[in-house]
Amino acid sequence: MSIISKDRDSNTKEWIKALFQTYEAGLNGQSNQPIAAFKKSAFDQLMTEEFPTRRDEDWKYTNVAPIIKEAYKFGTPSDLSQNEFDQFLFEGLDAVIVAIVNGVLDKNLSKLDRMPTGLNMMTVADALQDEEISSKIQNLVDQKGGTDKNPFLRMNRAFAQHGYVIISDKNAHVEKPIHFIHINTGINETYFSHPQLFMIGSKSSEFSVIESYHSTNNDAKYFTNAANYIQVEDNAHVHHYRLQFESKSAYQITNSIAIQARDSVYSNYSVDLGGRIVRNNISTEHMGPGVNTHYYGAYLGLDNQHIDNQTFIDHAVPHCESNEMYKGILSDKARGVFNGKVLVRQDAQKTNAYQQNASLVLSDTAVMDAKPQLEIYADDVKCSHGATIGQLDQESVFYLKSRGLSDEGAKNLLQKAFIGDVILNFRFQPIIDKVLAMVDAKLSKK
Amino acid sequence: MLKIKDLKVSIEGKVILNGINLEVKPGEIHAIMGPNGSGKSTLANVLAGRDEYEITEGTVDFFGKDLLDMDVDERSHAGLFLAFQYPVEIPGVTNATFLKSAVNAGREARGEEELKPIEILKLIKAKAAMLDIDPSFLKRSLNEGFSGGEKKRNEMLQMAVLEPKLGILDETDSGLDIDALKVVAESVNALRSPDRSFVVVTHYQRLLDHIVPDYVHVLYNGRIVKSGDKNLAIELEEKGYDWIKEEVDAITA
Numbered sequence: 001m002s003i004i005s006k007d008r009d010s011n012t013k014e015w016i017k018a019l020f021q022t023y024e025a026g027l028n029g030q031s032n033q034p035i036a037a038f039k040k041s042a043f044d045q046l047m048t049e050e051f052p053t054r055r056d057e058d059w060k061y062t063n064v065a066p067i068i069k070e071a072y073k074f075g076t077p078s079d080l081s082q083n084e085f086d087q088f089l090f091e092g093l094d095a096v097i098v099a100i101v102n103g104v105l106d107k108n109l110s111k112l113d114r115m116p117t118g119l120n121m122m123t124v125a126d127a128l129q130d131e132e133i134s135s136k137i138q139n140l141v142d143q144k145g146g147t148d149k150n151p152f153l154r155m156n157r158a159f160a161q162h163g164y165v166i167i168s169d170k171n172a173h174v175e176k177p178i179h180f181i182h183i184n185t186g187i188n189e190t191y192f193s194h195p196q197l198f199m200i201g202s203k204s205s206e207f208s209v210i211e212s213y214h215s216t217n218n219d220a221k222y223f224t225n226a227a228n229y230i231q232v233e234d235n236a237h238v239h240h241y242r243l244q245f246e247s248k249s250a251y252q253i254t255n256s257i258a259i260q261a262r263d264s265v266y267s268n269y270s271v272d273l274g275g276r277i278v279r280n281n282i283s284t285e286h287m288g289p290g291v292n293t294h295y296y297g298a299y300l301g302l303d304n305q306h307i308d309n310q311t312f313i314d315h316a317v318p319h320c321e322s323n324e325m326y327k328g329i330l331s332d333k334a335r336g337v338f339n340g341k342v343l344v345r346q347d348a349q350k351t352n353a354y355q356q357n358a359s360l361v362l363s364d365t366a367v368m369d370a371k372p373q374l375e376i377y378a379d380d381v382k383c384s385h386g387a388t389i390g391q392l393d394q395e396s397v398f399y400l401k402s403r404g405l406s407d408e409g410a411k412n413l414l415q416k417a418f419i420g421d422v423i424l425n426f427r428f429q430p431i432i433d434k435v436l437a438m439v440d441a442k443l444s445k446k
Numbered sequence: 447m448l449k450i451k452d453l454k455v456s457i458e459g460k461v462i463l464n465g466i467n468l469e470v471k472p473g474e475i476h477a478i479m480g481p482n483g484s485g486k487s488t489l490a491n492v493l494a495g496r497d498e499y500e501i502t503e504g505t506v507d508f509f510g511k512d513l514l515d516m517d518v519d520e521r522s523h524a525g526l527f528l529a530f531q532y533p534v535e536i537p538g539v540t541n542a543t544f545l546k547s548a549v550n551a552g553r554e555a556r557g558e559e560e561l562k563p564i565e566i567l568k569l570i571k572a573k574a575a576m577l578d579i580d581p582s583f584l585k586r587s588l589n590e591g592f593s594g595g596e597k598k599r600n601e602m603l604q605m606a607v608l609e610p611k612l613g614i615l616d617e618t619d620s621g622l623d624i625d626a627l628k629v630v631a632e633s634v635n636a637l638r639s640p641d642r643s644f645v646v647v648t649h650y651q652r653l654l655d656h657i658v659p660d661y662v663h664v665l666y667n668g669r670i671v672k673s674g675d676k677n678l679a680i681e682l683e684e685k686g687y688d689w690i691k692e693e694v695d696a697i698t699a
Binding site: 393395396398399400401402403404405406407409410413414416417418419420421422423424 | 494495496517518519521522523527528530533534536537538539540544547548549551552555587588604608
């Protein structure tokens with residue numbers, strides 16, 4: 001390891017240390033609470049870890065140096081009005097609203113009182129007081145995930161201010177989703193925030209969680225470092241939406257780690273429209289047979305955006321299925337990365353694993369790196385992957401123009417359709433409508 | 447409406463159309479027939495504005511304007527519609543969304559007020575009902591996974607919604623079973639009006655049992671070598687194209 005990177009790490013660790021000491025000083029006698037130990041252990045571990053560089057295989061295409069060189073501050077509550085907030089709501093979506101502004105829970109803007117039956121939400125601090133839930137949380141944070149050199153998980157745990165646990169009752173089928181709306185309003189301050197969610201789908205239950213990320217100012221620079229831990233128990237189904245509409249100068253790193261028990265389903269729906277540097281790590285480990293895992297991802301990068309999706313599915317047991325579909329568009333000087341790892345262990349016979357990554361690269365200066373990575377040690381499996389990089393189909397442009405669409409209109413519609421192919425798999429029409437409207441807005445602003 | 451004069455077209459130096467003359471008046475249906483490779487589809491594609499062809503001579507006048515000088519979308523705005531031989535599949539955009547975009551693009555270009563989504567949807571549903579098309583059709587991705595018959599039926603729906611002045615059917619009947627073929631024919635008949643015309647390009651006489659043309663033209667070696675009424679199509683069906691080829695070849699020899 002070079003001296004430069006050591007220097008870089010020590011600078012970063014200095015401001016991290018200072019921030020953590022400020023937090024500890026503010027505990028005021030709460031330091032004997034389990035949450036304090038939970039954070040402290042993460043902080044201690046973080047101090048021993050190195051931040052990744054591009055020499056690390058899992059971070060080859062994404063340089064985190066610009067992200068960690070900033071000295072961030074915790075966000076402060078803002079005076080975002082109800083009217084200003086309402087523009088971020090998804091029209092027609094009946095959801096429990098959790099408003100998090102600059103990383104701070106805004107109780108007035110949130111609508112927490114309309115929790116559907118069968119679903120429970122509590123803070124991580126409270127959940128750690130419960131022995132059973134606490135051990136589940138501990139087990140989840142001990143998961144390694146699919147990405148080596150990942151101190152961002154510890155950083156999240158050390159600094160998360162409003163971590164939540166969502167846990168369903170057994171057999172509960174909950175239609176109404178919980179929608180976490182994260183909004184950055186800082187423009188003169190460089191905030192960082194650490195959204196943290198534990199989703200626990202109890203036996204034979206089903207529910208949906210949506211996280212969406214927004215900014216009131218498209219030039220605002222800030223860092224969102226999110227962590228999601230998902231435990232799907234026997235025969236349960238958790239739907240997890242991550243809709244990223246950050247400002248064009250924002251940094252975001254998201255880690256989502258799922259473990260699935262037998263006959264369970266985990267569906268992850270991910271959209272990246274915003275962000276200057278975005279890294280999305282997602283991993284799933286199969287613990288019992290009959291498991292299904294779905295990853296849907298869409299991305300649209302313009303200007304100098306950098307969007308990196310890193311997926312890992314660990315097929316450890318027989319008779320499981322995984323299905324990954326990532327599609328995106330890159331133009332201007334944008335860069336996209338898809339690294340899809342699938343591990344089929346020797347015991348995982350009768351595995352079906354499908355992976356698809358398709359990108360449109362629409363300018364000479366845009367770049368896409370696609371890296372499917374299948375490691376198969378079982379002999380009776382069906383695995384396939386396809387990575388394609390192409391341009392808009394001229395015959396389709398002609399077809400649409402012959403129906404009256406302008407050249408630009410036809411090209412925009414085809415781009416929207418390309419991404420729409422992923423989005424149409426989403427389960428809530430208001431989400432589909434919102435995402436497609438955001439895609440439209442972004443394409444027509446060009 | 448449409449006046450084609452001495453139209454000559456090449457592709458990569460090879461002459462495909464070698465002097466086409468054709469006039470279509472409002473309300474008329476013209477059938478263009480001919481053996482494989484005679485230039486039928488080229489004619490349809492040149493009229494629609496496909497740009498891989500080189501137009502070496504001739505003019506095409508559409509309502510007093512130079513059609514060949516218009517961009518593909520402008521031709522649509524002016525009232526031209528090509529039903530494709532092979533409609534493209536576009537996953538990720540529903541039929542309804544696509545039709546909304548197409549209707550409003552045309553209205554905007556003509557200086558008409560844009561229709562609200564709900565108004566367009568009403569219009570589309572009415573046209574679907576007229577053509578006996580199930581409304582679930584509208585929610586499906588554009589042509590994705592459609593059978594051959596469904597694709598052609600979708601072309602007819604688009605034509606009904608866009609209400610062109612001139613509809614060109616490029617071998618729309620090729621490969622269709624009799625039921626799908628009847629749907630296409632019924633659609634054209636339903637859209638027939640005194641100010642709307644059709645040019646039906648076909649390889650087979652069968653379609654013309656259901657869409658009765660006013661004129662039948664035979665294309666051979668890039669020229670219209672014979673014109674007549676619907677009886678010419680019946681004669682072609684009975685005798686094939688060879689007798690025409692022999693006639694023409696005898697003259698040019």
